[in-house]
Amino acid sequence: MNADLSDLLRLLQNLIRLGTIAEVKGAKARVRLGPTLTTEWLKWATRRAGSTRTAERAAAGVTKMLWMAVSDTHALQIMENECASYGIELPEFDTMTDTIARLVDARWWRRQLRKRVKRAFEAGNTGELAKLMERIRTRKATHNVVTSALLTNMHGKRLTTPALRSQFDAAKKQAASHVPELAQEIMEFWFYNLRAKAADDTSDDRSDQAASDLLGHDSVKTTQRHYLRRGKIVAPTK
Numbered sequence: 001m002n003a004d005l006s007d008l009l010r011l012l013q014n015l016i017r018l019g020t021i022a023e024v025k026g027a028k029a030r031v032r033l034g035p036t037l038t039t040e041w042l043k044w045a046t047r048r049a050g051s052t053r054t055a056e057r058a059a060a061g062v063t064k065m066l067w068m069a070v071s072d073t074h075a076l077q078i079m080e081n082e083c084a085s086y087g088i089e090l091p092e093f094d095t096m097t098d099t100i101a102r103l104v105d106a107r108w109w110r111r112q113l114r115k116r117v118k119r120a121f122e123a124g125n126t127g128e129l130a131k132l133m134e135r136i137r138t139r140k141a142t143h144n145v146v147t148s149a150l151l152t153n154m155h156g157k158r159l160t161t162p163a164l165r166s167q168f169d170a171a172k173k174q175a176a177s178h179v180p181e182l183a184q185e186i187m188e189f190w191f192y193n194l195r196a197k198a199a200d201d202t203s204d205d206r207s208d209q210a211a212s213d214l215l216g217h218d219s220v221k222t223t224q225r226h227y228l229r230r231g232k233i234v235a236p237t238k
Contacts, residue, residue: 019031019032019033019034019039020032022038025041027043028041028043029041029042030042034190035188035190036188036190036192036193036196037192037226039226040225040226053218054086054113054218055107055110055113056106058106058109058113059104059105059108060106061082062078062079062103062104063104065078065082066078066100066104075096075100076090076096076099079099082103083103086109086112086113086116087116088113088116136150136151140152140156143156144156151164172189173187195215195227196227196228196229198211198214198215199211199214199215199227199228200227200228200229202214203223203228208220208223208224211223211227211228215227
């Protein structure tokens with residue numbers, strides 16, 4: 001039951017982010033989600049983002065293109081092209097009907113997109129990240145793990161979002177007590193700040209597009225608007 005509740009909580013958190021209205025302009029508003037995070041101008045009703053929106057767009061695109069197919073061969077080519085454009089292999093089924101049923105289903109696309117992200121993560125698992133992953137695997141080997149989740153508690157179960165948040169808050173309080181002159185900045189620190197710093201560092205080292213790829217954004221503009229905080233690096237005049 002606890003596992004079911006934690007999964008339900010995770011899904012609800014993905015669906016809804018609470019904030020306060022920061023500015024209003026006609027039929028749009030900007031929403032403050034945290035001390036340092038304010039959205040762009042949003043319509044009062046905004047569709048979901050991330051892999052869910054991408055999956056819905058992919059499924060709708062396949063459905064639209066298939067209406068123009070003149071033969072099974074043409075339909076197969078359309079589906080192969082659409083899958084290739086998202087870096088996904090066309091599934092193999094016994095009948096064309098089964099293949100089409102998968103490719104017009106946003107849930108199937110969402111699963112495939114998540115698998116693609118996982119493969120990309122594993123391929124980039126080098127350096128300090130590889131060392132961290134090895135420490136996590138070593139720790140999990142000492143517990144009777146009953147979940148496929150990356151982070152687990154001492155009982156081998158999924159480390160839920162509330163538990164992770166509680167430990168994060170405790171760590172912030174401990175850090176603030178050790179460095180009282182930075183206590184306010186420490187207590188205002190969010191997980192989001194880690195994501196933004198990773199984007200900034202990647203952008204400086206490689207490019208804005210590399211930062212966008214790291215965060216899994218469909219558009220580099222999303223990364224530039226919401227995550228990149230540093231200005232361009234320029235040389236002095238003299």
